[in-house]
Amino acid sequence: MNIKPIAYFHSPLTSKFGLPRQSGLADDLVGRIVLESEYRREEAVRGLEQFDYLWLIWEFSGNPHEQQGLTVRPPRLGGNERVGVFASRSPFRPNRLGLSCVYINKVEMTEKEGPVIYVKGADLMDGTPIYDIKPYVTYADSHPEARSGFVDQTTWEPLKVVLPEEMAALFSDEEQKGLRQVLAQDPRPRYHDDAERVYGMPFAGKDVRFRVEDGVLTVVEIHQ
Secondary structure (H helix, E strand, C coil), rough: CCCCCCCEECCCCCCCCCCCCCCCCCCCEEEEEECCCHHCCCCHHHHHHCEEEEEEECCCCCCCCCCCCCCCHHHHCCCCCEEEEEHHCHHHHHHEEEEEEEEEEEEECCCCCHHHHEEEEEEEEEECEEEEEEEHHHHHCCCCCCCHHCCCCCCCCCCEEECCHHHCCCCCHHHHHHHHHHHHHHCCCCCCCCCCCEEEEEEEEEEEEEEEEEEEEEEEEEEE
């Protein structure tokens, strides 16, 4: 079976660094799904406004390397303990396919791009190819009592984010909400814990630089 993108994702996050590690963790982060030309018709999304969530099947296009081995090191386990690739959501997979559940913010008909789907909470970087879109249905997709393996056995707390007012003013209200949530998820590799190190993350066309110490992430610079 040959597959090709039916859409591309557009986001203020233009690199892998800073991406939420799962969908829904930064639920104010807004992105756009723009369909390819052959699907840019109203009938392709007819009825979509009756759903709250979508499943996206997409490609880990930011990981061009071949998969190495059958085990991976999930960030939730500190980046040191290994589990089987099929017992994880690692982006390093045999077929590099991702699966994300995102909230439908709105569907907007445009003259240039046809129906554009605005979503919240995606963990996709800008330019990600999307191979399919399916509606989320609670009777089949929701299993609130299900076990979640090692995720149930580990605890994690979001960081407190300090974003000075003069730097926050460089972003729209929508962008600022998304940025705060992304930073609270701690974009650093899990094995990094250097309070003096300054990290840089592209967001909405700007370079956001920050430090982390004792559970507090402080934005120290923003380069335009």
